[in-house]
Amino acid sequence: LVVYDTETGSYTSLPGADDPEYVQSNPSWSPDGKSVVFARAKVYRKKSIEDASSILLDENDVPEFIEDKEPYKYDLYRVPFNEGRGGVAEAIEGASHNGMSNFFAKYSPDGKWIVFTMAENYMLLMPDSELYIIPAAGGEARRLRANTSRMNSWHSFSSNSKWLVFSSKVNTPYTQLFLTHINEQGQATPPVVLDRFTGNDRAANIPEFVPIPANSISQIKEQFLDAYSFLRAGMANERTGNYPEAVKAYLRGLEAEPENVELLNSLGFALFQQGASDRAVVALEKALEVDPKHWKAHNNMALASIDLGEFEVAEAHFRESLAIEPQAAIYNDLGVV
Incomplete structure (x- = not known):
């Protein structure tokens, strides 16, 4: 001390x-x-x-x-x-x-x-x-x-x-x-x-x-909220299955940092979980523009692509994900595709 x-x-x-x-x-x-x-x-x-x-x-x-x-x-x-x-x-x-x-x-x-x-x-x-x-x-x-x-x-x-x-x-x-x-x-x-x-x-x-x-108290300013605050809030909602609230949190975080790759990736995954795979692809494409080597975004893009019936696209993203970060579960998903 x-x-x-x-x-x-x-x-x-x-x-x-x-x-x-x-x-x-x-x-x-x-x-x-x-x-x-x-x-x-x-x-x-x-x-x-x-x-x-x-x-x-x-x-x-x-x-x-x-x-x-x-x-x-x-x-x-x-x-x-x-x-x-x-x-x-x-x-x-x-x-x-x-x-x-x-x-x-x-x-x-x-x-x-x-x-x-x-x-x-x-x-x-x-x-x-x-x-x-x-x-x-x-x-x-x-x-x-x-x-x-x-x-x-x-x-x-x-x-x-x-x-x-x-x-x-x-x-x-x-x-x-x-x-x-x-x-x-x-x-x-x-x-x-x-x-x-x-x-x-x-x-x-x-x-x-x-x-x-x-x-x-005349006014309270939100001085300490940043993109990471909303990322954590969204992830907490995801853990309880509350994907609509997770999406809201991620969108608020992106207002502060529009190119935050973790927020974009998490938004894409949460949208996919809600069945909005077309919107998920938009978020994940932007995530990969910011960081082409983000293996989780590639994996989530593959999942959303499967949901949209685009199996060749899904295969390509699974392979990109595995080239960056080999994961047994993703090999399994690739085999299914």
Whole structure:
């Protein structure tokens, strides 16, 4: 963890949370500003990834996590801020060394509670993640009654510490916001979905209560949506078989980047799945104009061509796909043609 000085514009590491042998993340201030709670896990070292030239790893770099689901667990620690001088980090009772992964700690503004996320492993987007509450000083962790059956996280307290808003995917592939009341004993009510806060093609994440009148916000700008955002949205819809919504997402992404080959290819596939192979061919032809070596676009073009009865065209695209990226399933499709 590092401290940013807003007056000098400088960064300095926070002693006690800057150990190179650990991953240190998710910092959260105590209400009095005297300490910081954060998630910590032992650094995973592997020769092939230490020599990697990119910050982002490919799935093939770490099959032990992607395929074998090797455990990786975080614990919550607390370090004194001490005017940026830090101190000794101490494990928080109830949220560390419990055989689970503990992360995203948030203090209640009255300083009484810490609510955090617990899952079997890892950190982001865990389907089994649930919200737990402990006394701020540490103690027995209690599962909140507000938890849904799928992915509970991104929580935030109201300024009076009586309400907690969080995200869940219990109803849709996109996270929705839920609200629960927290009483004096740290017990939560069943959750209420805030359905007006979420569109059917958007995820609602990282909500924050702000103690200002509702009319104080004059405008919200969509500053952080890009082509990749809509690609991800479309793919999420595809996974649930909602191809009409996937097409809408891909088209919105293409408004931002008309020649994005991944969006064009995905649009073509989604249209093919809807039986609109003539429109799929148009999108896939453009994808191949942008990147003639895109093997997935060749494969999808072959599928759409079969649907249109153009078997020679399909054969040609299957062969192009195989020349770029040999795949057993595509050899099988070629044999059928």
